[in-house]
Amino acid sequence: MISTPADLRAAALDSKAWPFEEARKLLKRYPDGKPAGAPILFETGYGPSGLPHIGTFNEVLRTTMVRNAFAALSDAPTRLVAFSDDMDGLRKVPDNVPNGAMLAEHLGKPLSRIPDPFGTHDSFAAHNNAMLRQFLDRYGFDYQFVSATDYYAGGRFDDALREVLRRYDAIQAIMLPTLRPERRATYSPVLPISPATGVVLQVPVEVVDADAGTIAFIDEGGERIAQSALGGMAKLQWKVDWAMRWVALGVDYEMAGKDLIDSVTQSGRIARALGGRPPEGFTYEMFLDEAGEKISKSKGNGLSIEQWLTYGPEESLAFFAYREPRKAKSLHMGVIPRAVDDYWQFRAAWPDQPLKERLGNPVHHVHAGPVPAGALPVTFGLLLNLVGVMGEATAEQVWGYLGNYVADASPKRYPELDRLVGHALAYARDFVAPTLHRRAPDAREAAALRVLDEGLAELPAGAAAEDVQTLVYETGKAQFGKEQLRDWFRTLYETLLGSSQGPRMGSFFALYGIDNSRRLIAEAIARGA
Known part of the structure; x- marks a missing residue:
């Protein structure tokens, strides 16, 4: 099926797929394109206080999907910025990094000015930023990496910081009602960096001269310090920082997790106070770990x-x-x-x-459009069951079994299946094998297994998987009854495969080989003897 760009655009305008729904927000934002032909700017954020995880990657991926959807709707140029807030002060030592005692000595300092606990980069932020870029590059994302430290210290944010100082009272009016009373007493949109200790200070700030960028504050030693807020000598509280970036960079689209709904609202109000327009956005739900807890970089x-x-x-x-x-x-x-x-x-x-x-x-x-041709002759689940039964095995041995099921099976003919064989061997080794337990069948189950074995023995050589599946089904129906077929299949999974769930057994028997499958049945019956 060949579709023209016009066909694609017409279908995309009506598509209910969420990336197209998001992309249409940007069409509405700029019906005639962004002024002066500037690119539509997408942004993702990363806090390098911990190692990047799939949640971080997920945001870049989903944003890229919206960007690709927009490209199907419009010829307007676009750009994606991956922004690292590496000027943020380290609040606590992550649980999953080495040299925690060393990091504890630098609490409160900007992440880009703390030694790398891994000993491979100039700073802790540099290490984590490198990891972020490494896995974004592996996926081939088209993005520009931006470091907060580079932009603050290099003066790229100086004009925006002056505007924050000019609008200081308006920003305070937005933020203070959202804070607890004790936090209001010390809150400041601007966080000076101590000239004595290098710590990002959470102290009240006086705006001395907004146009010059001068502020004053009381440092840790009780001394009143007047210094510039420009050139990397201060940073902004993150909600204010977020709004400032939107305005300074001209961000048009940024998504955020459900836990940041209030922050998006407050940052949007601050962006308007700074004379800008908040970006379009999308609220996604959080990834949870196996215990149902929110995934955390520090944990x-x-x-x-x-x-x-x-x-x-x-x-x-x-x-x-x-x-x-x-x-x-x-x-x-x-x-x-x-x-x-x-x-x-x-x-x-x-x-x-x-x-x-x-x-x-x-x-x-x-795949951002056209999808590669090709299909798999077996499922990954079936592969996992095969290698689980095989125990320790090599890829060559797995391909030998695949030859029972797939004509002309070879890695060269099925390269994507060959990749999955490697993944299946690793997954089965680390997560399947340790959990397998082939229980002994009871008397009724053993009798049914004997009937199945007799049926398998009568099948012609090279019997099709569907024929084997029919035998399995009819045996279960005769021995357990149609209403208890679920018990029959659970018996097969638990006594032959060692798991409570499994594949279509006809496909598994055909893949594993009839003779090998009969040996599995014989071993199961022997356990119950």
């Missing part, structure tokens, strides 16, 4: 991108991030196999879908 309770990519391909991660962004989702190792198989299911459907359905198919947004 390190989320998956790293390296962990996901050890056990699943890049496309599965992008697929997981795309789906249901307004719904809280658990993010842990157990979700990877389902994400892999769901991705391939949607990818297989894409070529035969009409254009409107294609635009709503997650893989359209994963």
